[in-house]
Amino acid sequence: MIPEELRLTPAAKDGLFDLLSRAVLGCLLLFALFPIYWMVLTSFRTRTEITAADPQLLPFALEEIPAIVRDPALLLEILHYENYITMWGRFPVLDYFINSLIIATTTTAFALVVGCLGGYAFSKYGFPGKGAVGGALLATQMIPGILILLPMYLLFLWVQTTLEIPMIDTYHGIIFVYTTFTVPVAIWMLRGFFDTIPDSVEEAARVDGCSRLQALVRVILPMAAPGIAATGMFVFLVAFNEVLFASILASGDVTPFAIGIQSFETQTTAYWGEMMAASTVATAPILLLFVIFQKPIVEGLTEGSVKQ
Amino acid sequence: MSRVNIDSLTKEYDSAGGSIVAVDGLDLTIDDGEFVVFVGPSGCGKSTTLRCVGGLETVTEGSIRFGDEDVTDQKPKERDIAMVFQNYALYPHMTARENMAFGLKMSTELSSEEIDERVQATAEMLSIEELLEDKPKALSGGQQQRVALGRAIVRDPEVFLMDEPLSNLDAKLRAQMRTELQQLQSELDVTTVYVTHDQTEAMTMGDRIVVLDDGQLQQVGTPLECYHRPANQFVAGFLGSPPMNFLRVEADLEQQELQNAVFTLPLSESVATEIDSSELVLGIRPEHIELTDTPETHGEPSRLVEADVTVTEPMGDVTNVYLDIGGESVTVTTDGKTGASPGDQLYMHVPAAKMHLFDRETGEAIKHSDEPIDAADSPTATESTSPAETA
Structure with missing residues (x-):
C-alpha cells in the first residue's frame, strides 16, 4: 500500500500523464525530424565539413551564437549555399523533379477517380461477392512489392514484344504500376470516409431530382472532400517516394527524382552536399502541399449536415 | 397534389x-x-x-x-x-x-x-x-x-x-x-x-x-x-398514454357475467349476445375508471372492484394511480386533487359503457366504449371524461 501522503491527487495524475505523453511524443518527433534537419544542414555544408571525422550537430560553434543573434547576416557567411547553385548543372535535377510530378499527379488522379467510385460502391451498395472482393483488395497490400517486381517486369516485356506497346521506361508504364497498388488503398480509405456520410443525405439528393451519379458528384463528393484530400495526399506521396519499381522500370527520360538523386553518388565521388540540396528543394513543395491541405482535413466538412 | x-x-x-x-x-x-x-x-x-x-x-x-x-x-x-x-x-x-x-x-x-x-x-x-x-x-x-x-x-x-x-x-x-x-x-x-x-x-x-x-x-x-373504436387489442394498447388497461376475464354467458379470480362484473344482454368466445380481455382506459372509498353509497355497487394502491404519480393536472388487482396492475387517471396514496384500499368503478372487450385468441375487438368519435361532439380525443358522466 502507498501511504496516504504519497498518493497523487487526480489533478497531479493528469499532469503527470500529460507530461509523460508529451515526452514520448517529443522523442518520436525528434526521431522523425532529425533526418530532415540533417538533410538541410548537410545541403549547406562544404565537402570538408560533411566528411569531417567529427560531424558537428550545429552549423556553427556555440560561442558564435551571441554574435549571430546580434547580426544574423553572419549566417550567410557560415552557411555554404553553393550546393544550391552547382547542383542544377551537374545532373538534370529539374527533369527528375518534373518526371516525379507527372508520375505522382497522374497516379493520384487515377487512384482518386477509381477510389471514389469503388469506395462509394463498397460503402453504399450491396452486391454479390462484396466481402470477397473487399478481402482481395486488402490482400494486395499484404504482398511485398519485391515479389511482384519480377513478374511485372516480365509482363512489361511480354506487352512490349507481343502487343508492341512500349512499357519499360515510359510514363504510362510506371503510372500503371503505381495505380495497381494505390487503387486498393484508395478504395479502402475512401470507403471509410463514405461510411461516415449518412445515407439520408444521398436520398435527399435523389428526391431532389438527382440520379445516383449526380448525387455522388454534387453532394457526396463535396462532403467527402477532406477524405479525398487525405487519400490523394497519401497516394501522391507513395508515388513520389517509390524507389523499388522505379529503379527497374523507370530510367532514361522518365527517371523520377527518387532515382535521379542517386546519380549524385558516382563511382568516384559522392556529391553529398548537392544531393541534399536537391532533396531539400524537392521536399519543399511537398511540404507546402501538406500545409495547404491540412486545414480542410482537420476541419471536417461534414459537420452540421445531420442531427445525430 | x-x-x-x-x-x-x-x-x-x-x-x-x-x-x-x-x-x-x-x-x-x-x-x-x-x-x-x-x-x-x-x-x-x-x-x-x-x-x-x-x-x-x-x-x-x-x-x-x-x-x-x-x-x-x-x-x-x-x-x-x-x-x-x-x-x-x-x-x-x-x-x-x-x-x-x-x-x-x-x-x-x-x-x-x-x-x-x-x-x-x-x-x-x-x-x-x-x-x-x-x-x-x-x-x-x-x-x-x-x-x-x-x-x-x-x-x-x-x-x-x-x-x-x-x-x-x-x-x-x-x-x-x-x-x-x-x-x-x-x-x-x-x-x-x-x-x-x-x-x-x-x-x-x-x-x-x-x-x-x-x-x-x-x-x-x-x-x-x-x-x-380500436379494431383490436394492439391498436387499443398502442394509442393512449397511459395505455389502456387489459384484464383477462372469462365470460359466463348464462349468468351474463364477466369473471376473473378477483372480481365479477355484470354483462348487459345486448353485449352478451355478441360474444361467441368465453376467453376475453377486458379493456378500459385509465381516464374511464372512477375511484371511490365509500362503496356503500355508490350508485352501482355491482360494478365496483376492490384494489390496493401501489404507486401514485401526481402530474399536476391529473394524477396517475397504479392499482393492484389480484396481481395485475391497473392504471387510473384521476384529477390532480386526488387524496389516494400507496397502501390505500379503494374501489374502482368500471362503467359498462366504457368497457372494451377483445377476443383473447385473435385480439379482435368485440365491444367498444360508447365515446363519441365525431370531432364536433368531442373537441379533444385524449381529454379525460369526468367520472360523473360515466354513470
Missing part, C-alpha cells in the same frame, strides 16, 4: 436466414390533400412503406399510384415528391439558400430568378429569411429543421413525405412545430404522409392515422375512431 393509392404493397428484404417481410400486403388510399400519419412501434414497416412511396426502396409486390399514374417502378426524381428526413439530411457544403434551391435547380426548368423568388417566399413563410446565407453547421437544431422543411415546401410537390421529422427536437420545440406543421399543411393543401412512433403526434396531427404492426395494417381511421 394528388391522391395516393397503395395496392397490396409487399416489401421483403433478403437476409442470411431467408427473407424478412417488412410490409405485408398493405392496401391504402390517401385522398388528395389529406394528412395521413403512419404510426406503430419500431420495425412495424411504417418507414419502409414511406420509402416505397418515395421510391427509395424497390417494391417486392403490389403497386403505388399517384392519381392515375403508376409510379411503382419510377425513380424518386420522377415522382414529384419532397421528403423531410429525421436527421434533416441538409447538404453541409451549401448555404440554407442553396439547400432550398437545389431541388428546383435539379428537377425544374425554372430560371435562377424564379428559383430565387420561390426560395425567398418559402423562407418568409417559415421565418428563416435571416438564415438563408448560413451553412447548416451554423444553425441550431430547430433552424436546421425549418430549412429542411423549407427545402421540401419550396418544391411544391405532389406529395410530402415526412419521416419522423420532429423526433430530434426538444419537447417544447416539438410541440410548437407540431401545430405549425399542421397549419402549413392545411394552407398548402398537399397530400402528406407522415411517419412517427409518437402517438401524440399521430393523435393530434393527422386527418387519419394508419396503425401498423409487424408489417401489417391494423387500423385506418380518424384519430378518435382509432382511440375509441
